[in-house]
Amino acid sequence: MNYLAHIFLSDNNPSIQVGNFIGDFVKGSKLKDYPAEIRKGIILHRMIDEYTDNHPVVRETILLLRPVFGRYSGIITDMYFDYFLAVNFSNYSNDYSLNRFSFHFYIAALRHYKHLPDRVKGFIFHFISTNRLGKYSSPKGLNNSLEIMANYKVSALEPTKIIEFLEENSTNISTNFHLFFPDLIKFSKELIKSDKLNIN
Numbered sequence: 001m002n003y004l005a006h007i008f009l010s011d012n013n014p015s016i017q018v019g020n021f022i023g024d025f026v027k028g029s030k031l032k033d034y035p036a037e038i039r040k041g042i043i044l045h046r047m048i049d050e051y052t053d054n055h056p057v058v059r060e061t062i063l064l065l066r067p068v069f070g071r072y073s074g075i076i077t078d079m080y081f082d083y084f085l086a087v088n089f090s091n092y093s094n095d096y097s098l099n100r101f102s103f104h105f106y107i108a109a110l111r112h113y114k115h116l117p118d119r120v121k122g123f124i125f126h127f128i129s130t131n132r133l134g135k136y137s138s139p140k141g142l143n144n145s146l147e148i149m150a151n152y153k154v155s156a157l158e159p160t161k162i163i164e165f166l167e168e169n170s171t172n173i174s175t176n177f178h179l180f181f182p183d184l185i186k187f188s189k190e191l192i193k194s195d196k197l198n199i200n
Helices: 003-008 014-021 028-033 036-053 056-087 098-111 124-129 139-152 159-168 169-191
Strands: none
Touching: 003 014, 003 036, 003 056, 014 028, 014 036, 014 098, 028 036, 036 124, 036 169, 056 139, 056 159, 056 169, 139 159, 159 169
């Protein structure tokens, strides 16, 4: 999953949200450098990724994309699923609109700024000022995020092609998202309630 889903799956706990947000940027033993609640978010991020990678509906979606996008099908699936979460946010959140949810996270990220990895500090102000989370709810906003990713992370991505494929296969991908995401919500809630996110 991508940024919006990881943050959403953090039980509205600001510290866990920040940990889940930075999960990809914290490797190995660096985990122990963080406060306990942020550590929980980092571990939650890793477990969400593992669960997602092994879910049959996600695998089916990746297979749909693979003939066109090859090795990047998993990354693009993550982006598509964030788009469908944003578009359908009111169906999954009883507490906040997408814009209000995004604003609350931006405040949490700034309050935890000293704990952000250097790479995240390098883009967080642009991330906030462009309202990256809120922009996922339109093809244009998704395209902007894809362009940023293509420029700074995965140069082989072709944003226009990715958006065209989404428009042509919207029904199938949306159906798969709605089949998968309730399972992921349940999985994440159970993890947060358990002691599996605690480390000594």
